[in-house]
Amino acid sequence: MTSYDFRNLNDKEFELLCTDLLGESEGVRYEQFKQGRDQGIDGRFFSPLNGTTILQCKHWIGSPFSTLLRRLREEELPKVTTIAPDRYVLAVSTPLSPHQKEQIRESLSPHIRSCGDILGADDLNALLRKHEHVAQRHYKLWINSTAVLRRLLHADIHTRASVVLKEIHAAARLYVETPVHIQARSQLERNHVIVLSGAPGVGKTTLAQQVALEAVAAGYDFVDVASIEDAERSLTEGRLQVFYFDDFLGESYLNALSGNTGARISSFIRLVRRSADKRLILTSRSGILNMGAATSSRLAEVNLDPNRLEVEVSALSRIDRARILYNHLWHAGLESKYVDKLYEHSRYRNIIDHRNFNPRLIAFICDPLRLRSVHPELYWHHVMHLLDNPADVWDQSFHHQLDDYGRLLVRLVVSNGGRILETHLRAAYSRFLAIASRNQLSGHREFVVSEKLLVGAMLNRIVDPARPTTLTVYNPSLSDYVLPQICADTNFFHDCIISLGSKSAVETVARFMKSGMLSRGDASALGGALLKSVTDDIVSFDRSFVASVCVLHQTTSTDETRDKSNLRNCMSFLLADDLYVSSDTLFLAAEALGRSDLAQGTAKNLAKKAIDSIAFDDDIRSVSSLVYGIDDDDPEKQGLMDQFEQRVFEIAEDDIDGFCDVAAVLSGIWEHDEHAAWQALTDSIERRLDELEVYPGDPDFAKELLRRYNIADALRRHGIRDDEYDDAYVSRSSSYNWAISESSDVDDLFSRP
Structure with a gap:
């Protein structure tokens, strides 16, 4: 039997639910009122036959019944006496026994006709089971059923x-x-x-x-x-x-x-x-x-x-912003002395209308854990400072609540792309601290101690019994804050990457360069320094890391600045017989070798290993320059080219739809025009081969592929666009249609009893 939990609703959402549910149950439409406008009325219905019915909703989950009864007697009875409705209905979010209902009826006498007009959590659940579509209109209620x-x-x-x-x-x-x-x-x-x-x-x-x-x-x-x-x-x-x-x-x-x-x-x-x-x-x-x-x-x-x-x-409309702020204040668990500061002079309006309003900032200013060092009297200043300077949202926590070791761990995770295995982070942390120039940090050096201080505030720790424990940045905005600091000190960045020894860390350098955060000159210097450091102790590093560093150096250096001697040493290491335990390493090595002037002497051996490992069409590009770069007088070249092109054919045949984007190619072609489809697909395959730098010896390569492909079926799937869809779960109506109307004033939402 389905039941619903009201704890995830705030008080205004509970009122909306009750007016919606009671109206549906009784076949009428309850007019809604906010506490700031009509004291003691959450919903009202008028009938010429029965007069005025008033609905009052109380969402006091967690309060003992004695408190509920006292507040009804002291706060609600005077209001209802003033209003004097013909019928008074009370809905509360807590369970009520028959005896408790009778006590409430007596406390609000003579306004409640019978206990049937007192609805507790069980009664509301019974109505929701009869009117399930009402629950589906209220997302947070439905998702917690x-x-x-x-x-x-x-x-x-x-x-x-x-x-x-x-x-x-x-x-x-x-x-x-x-x-x-x-x-x-x-x-x-x-x-x-x-x-x-x-x-x-x-x-x-x-x-x-x-x-x-x-x-x-x-x-x-x-x-x-x-x-x-x-x-x-x-x-x-x-x-x-x-x-x-x-x-x-x-x-x-x-x-x-x-x-x-x-x-x-x-x-x-x-x-x-x-x-x-x-x-x-x-x-x-x-x-x-x-x-x-x-x-x-x-x-x-x-x-x-x-x-x-x-x-x-x-x-986001103004009322959307207001609902986001109000909902966080209701559920965040902020002490009243902080919340009161936002109500003074209706300061919540300043937040809602601020030019830098966004949901992440709202979560930060309402998080009690981030206010431990903020006195209530300084809270409003703290809120406005974060809104005026959103980039500083992490500044207080990062620079004033962490020691040097904690900041180092965060920077290592960010340098690795924002995600790292815990065992890898521990090893990188130890390697970094072993660098002679990095032994003057202060704070808690122990990895476990620093990690505990960071988890839940700066880092997420993902524990899965079936997989190694992983750490990620708490929020992408933390990376945004830390990255410029890392880029500003390329020596520190170098030490982080060498300590991490991962392909992900090298990719971070390329990402910084592409975004403009790291200049090409700095990236080139960093790539050269990394290559030298790797070569000095090459056996200590994972081969995928070595290959990534080679690619980075080649893509950021010029002919004049390229370190060919160290590249040659790395290539010798990469071409060891026991190298290829992963295809990623294989294709990184192929790319590195293909970019270098060392390809003539060593390409053949690598090409032999790479061809059979090609699994995706973009792997092809990494290998093509090796195969076609073999000396023309090499007796094995033609055989390797045939083997390579056969593998390309197999990859394309296995997924022609993906290889040349059949859906896009056929989207404008009439479903019965197979000749046009044949020509368009042939052209698309040949363009794709050019992009992958594949030059088949067989001029009918594309046509042979299409002879094995069901073009008629592809045209049925993609030749005609059909915009009629069966929405499997879109039919659930949105609670937004029942939310506070745009014309409502924000002050009504924030009104207090």
């Missing part, structure tokens, strides 16, 4: 995903459903893929999480994606799955733009678009997404524009 909770509890999901899902569900109490939520939900169901983009702090991650939570409640399995490998590994045919990929370009920016990661993400997006039982929710900073689309041919080809939804603070 036992029916939904059972789906979440019994969902077939991985342990880590289960932890993330529970965190998302717990965060629903702070969530305010706005029109963009309805738009996002509808767009996801229509297109199967949605990319929520926006500036930092606008709430795109929270929105993505709540839309994913709705999908899980509708029967989808939840997959939390930290990398494209997670998505590919978790994909299960025949199951409803929703994939949640937060900041999908942020952590692997270099690969997302130029390596096989970008190709794999693009292929996965195409796959989900074609799959009726899959949903994909992505988030990205607007700037990063725009740069990715402009510089990555693979992302440009997949054309994310139809799937993109920009989340903007400017789209």
